[in-house]
Amino acid sequence: MSLFSSFSDTSNSISTERKTLFAEVIIPVPLKTTFTYRIPFELNDFVQSGVRVVIPFGRKRVLTGVVKSVTQEAPKGYSAKYILELLDEEPLITQTQIWFWSWIASYYMCSIGEVMNAALPSGLKLSSTSRLQLHPDWKNGINQEEIKEKQAEYDLSEDEIRLINLLELENSLTYEQAGEKLDLQDVYQIIKKLTQKRIVIIFEELKEKYSPLKEKQIRIAEKYATQEGIAEAFTKTTRSVKQEELLLTYLSKNPIKNYPKSISKKELLGENLSASSLKTLIKNGIFEEFEKTLSRFEFEEWTETESQISLTSTQENAVNQIFEHFQDKSTVLLHGITGSGKTEMYVSLIEQVLQSGSQVLMLLPEIALTSQIVVRLKRIFGNAVGVYHSRFSDNERVEVWKGVLNGDINFVIGVRSSVFLPFEHLGLIIVDEEHDPSYKQYDPAPRYHARDAALVLAHKHQAKVVLGSATPSVESYFLAKQKQYGLVEVLQRFGEATLPEIQLVDLKKSKKRKELKENFTLELFEQMKTALEQHEQVLLFQNRRGYAPYLSCEVCEWIPECQNCSVSLTYHQRANELRCHYCGFSTKVPQTCSACSSTKIYPKGFGTQKLEEDLQVLLPESRIARMDKDTTRTRTGYEKIIDAFEKHEVDILVGTQMITKGLDFEKVNLVGVFDADRILFFPDFRSSERFMQLIMQVSGRAGRRSGKGKVVIQTNSPSHPLFAIISLHDYQTFYNQEILERQEYSYPPFARLIKLMVRHEEREMAQKAAFILSKKLQPKLGAGRVLGPEAPIIERIRNKFQQAILIKLERNKFDLGKTKEFIQSQIDELYKDKSFKKIQVVVDVDFV
DNA sequence: AGCACGCCGACT
DNA sequence: GTCGGCGTGCTC
DSSP states (O other): OTTSSOOOOOOSSSSSSSEEEEEEEOOSSSSSSOEEEEEEGGTTOOOHHHHEEEEETTTTEEEEEEEEEESSSOOSOOOHHHHHHEESSSOOOOOOHHHHHHEEEEETTTOOHHHHHHHHHHGOOTTTEEEEEOOSOOTTTTTTTHHHHHHHHHOOHHHHHHHHHHHHSSSSSHHHHHHHHHTSOOHHHHHHHHHHSSSSEEHHHHHHHOEEEEEEEEOOOOOOHHHHHHHHHHTTTOOHHHHHHHHHHHHHSOOGGTOOEEEEEHHTTTTTTOOOHHHHHHHSSSSSEEHHHOOOOOOOOOOSSSOOOOHHHHHHHHHHHHHHTTOSSSSEEEEEOTTHHHHHHHHHHHHHHHHOEEEEEEEEEEGTTTHHHHHHHHHHHGGGGGEOOOOOOOHHHHHHHHHHHHSSSOEEEGGGGGGSSSOEEEEEEEEETTTTTGGGGOOHHHHHHHHHHHHHHHHHHHHHEEESSOOOOOOHHHHHHSSSSSEEOOOSOOOTTTOOOEEEEEHHHHHHTTTBBBOOHHHHHHHHHHHHHOEEEEEEEHHHHHHHBBEETTTTTTOOOOOSSBBBBBETTEEEEEEETTTTOOEOSSSSSSTTTSEEEESSSSHHHHHHHHHHHHHHOEEEEETTTTTTTTTTHHHHHHHHHTTTSSSEEEEEEGSSSSSOOTEEEEEEEOOOHHHHHHHTHHHHHHHHHHHHHTTTTTTTSSSSSEEEEEEETTTTTHHHHHHTOHHHHHHHHHHHHHTTTTTTEEEEEEEEEESSSHHHHHHHHHHHHHHHHHHHHOOGGGGEEEEEEEETTTTEEEEEEEEEEEESOOOOOHHHHHHHHHHHHHHHHHGGTTOOEEETOOOO
């Protein structure tokens, strides 16, 4: 039930002085301003920065917003509407968070409402889920006579009676439903009156939705929890085999010495045992049944911990170096190659910071989060750790949020959005795999970079940051070299392990000699066979899911394309469909070519699914699994595959990027890489960096224990200079070359990039608007700093044509804030032209 | 973003 | 004559 569902009781008002107060409210709409609402007197003492409120917005809508600040100043030019309801007794959002939201909004050029949307788990933003109910004091099911009596007593209007009658029928309604059913324009006025009269209450659906997870538990009664007791219990079950079975099962799972430990009813009954017999046992007082509130995370009963991880002297030395750097630097880049034991070093750091009483946040890339590292950390830190992940249900995320807020959780492992959790006293943020592009949010605004945002957040908390990577981003490494960050390098693998050998196989030659078996070169295939003979496992990496990227006509080379986007359609074999990965469009596979009517339409290229299928034919004896977005839709899907591979129930694992992150398998010595060229020749200034990172990461999976790992890369251009560097695992040389190029062409870290994407249904309009916008920007920024407009690689998405403008701003040469304001003002000005009303400009600051 | 108001075509 | 198309403008 709502805390202050009615604000009628002026007699109880704590306020002695009737001050008129206003609240600046952050509202989940993409508008750049906050909105000012009047605070009802009754709530004067309760509305404060960081609480959620329900407010009317526009004529019909009722939204949940967050109070940014409270002022005494009345807004000018309009009269503020009243806050309808207060949802929180204490702020749910801290002052630091409000500050942080504002920073993100201004740096990434979006509205604070958009930031709020990304920051709050949906369980906390109940926009239109506030529901109405009759007040429990109001008698339900009253007859017409009584209504007439009450009508006088309560001074009820016609509409109010209609709403009451509706609620008697429907039990509960949302604001919208009430408005629709009664066909009223301003329901909230009526609702407000009825709440004041204590006839109707508003309650948060959330509080019903969000309930702790409970489970029925069974344990043996205390008086039977001894050797003698057990014997006695058995005498009482002599007549029932099923009851004996239950007792025996219980004892096998839960020895008596562990009393009062219990097991879940579900588990006890798991193997087809009789529920009615259990009932009898409970009735006879041998077992006890009770409800237990579970944490939603599965590690609640860790009795032993893996703690006191022992560090090698190299690792210990690195940890000490990190602490030394922290004396005068707030950020340290930990460049530790795969297999150097970064996790162990993190654990040591985390333990020390937690002991000092500060909070710790550890960021991991999206797909690494369900992996082994999390399991390990859970084992070590037990209940004090919260895991924040998009695959978790909303309840779980709300639980972590509240846990952080009330201090139960001091350590969070999470994806990029966990920078938004309500930390009060962060001591350390670790950004693992700091180079990973999944830290940057692409699509809905805020298009923020979690690593960069974490640095700002840490600064605000005066916390320290460790950026960890085996292949640091050029930006971070540059800053470390510039001594802005401390730099700690661990370039030795743990134990005996050495870095794997990298073998390049020339695809062109292979093709010429007709040695290709499907997509396998002879070299790779033979080595796979050898590995399997020696009972080793093999990882195959192909960064493309599905069966084939596209179809093509043998005769005229026609390729089916999406009708909404300028991309070829991907062939999905299982559904026998062509699908667009950008807009979701799908169509049946055409039987004849649309251009020449030939029937010779065949799949071209290959994805993980095809590799898997071919392998089943080429190596019928081997056990093959596939790991990509399609096989890991569910949370357990991922775990099952990893588990099977760990137990060596699978010999060959085919996968996309997913297999490259944070996995540690003992028996893998061979890794095969397909289609590497696509990343290498991707037209982007980061392609070299991406490629280097990818290959280093993939090769990190091979030979982690044995020290005889091998990576076989199939490529059309084995002579590409980057391969020479990668083969030597030589990050330094890569960096030295790359940084020169970045400097020459003024790319990050020497410049900041802002991308403006101009969109319109018509190509000409998009081009025209983008051209005009770039001309508006050029005079002040300098023509050399405004590049484009030009059509991006995919010119049309969802029936909108795009034009990209790239703005390069050299570091330390610009007042970034002012420049962004200028850019925004020019965009706003563009909109003033009536013909550009339907133009959309998407701003991406520091895009990656 | 939603949602309402408003001004033009194809329908009972 | 109305229903509804979506262009335009506003939301405290």
